[in-house]
Amino acid sequence: xKFRKKPVVIEAFQYDGDFVYSDGKxxxxxxxxxxxxxxxxxxRDQGDLYVxxxxxxxxxxxxxxxxxxxxxxxxxxKPDIFEKTYEPVGNL
Numbered sequence: 001x002k003f004r005k006k007p008v009v010i011e012a013f014q015y016d017g018d019f020v021y022s023d024g025k026x027x028x029x030x031x032x033x034x035x036x037x038x039x040x041x042x043x044r045d046q047g048d049l050y051v052x053x054x055x056x057x058x059x060x061x062x063x064x065x066x067x068x069x070x071x072x073x074x075x076x077x078k079p080d081i082f083e084k085t086y087e088p089v090g091n092l
Contacts, residue, residue: 009089012067012082015049015060031068040074051076 011029019028019036026033035041035051042050042057050057051066053075060066065082068074077085 008070010067010069010086012065012077012086014065014079015062015076017047017062028066029068031072031074032066035074 011031013028013032019032020026032041040052042052044050049060051060051074053073058076060076063079065077065079066074067077067082
């Protein structure tokens with residue numbers, strides 16, 4: 001059998017190596033700041049960002065997208081996969 005993914009709206013941001021603009025204001029959504037504060041995001045070594053997922057810790061590379069799924073789960077996604085899978089829906 002074949003299946004089609006149900007259309008869902010997710011929130012995401014593209015990681016650039018930090019979470020804040022040069023003026024110190026965050027550019028990431030509030031859920032990302034909360035994940036940073038509660039330990040879902042882990043900073044290691046020379047500032048490498050990891051996200052804790054059900055599958056274990058996953059490295060978030062610069063330019064990766066970080067997504068929050070429909071159940072609140074957070075995970076990274078490579079830019080090429082993100083572009084093939086998601087499209088902007090505007091502000092809902």
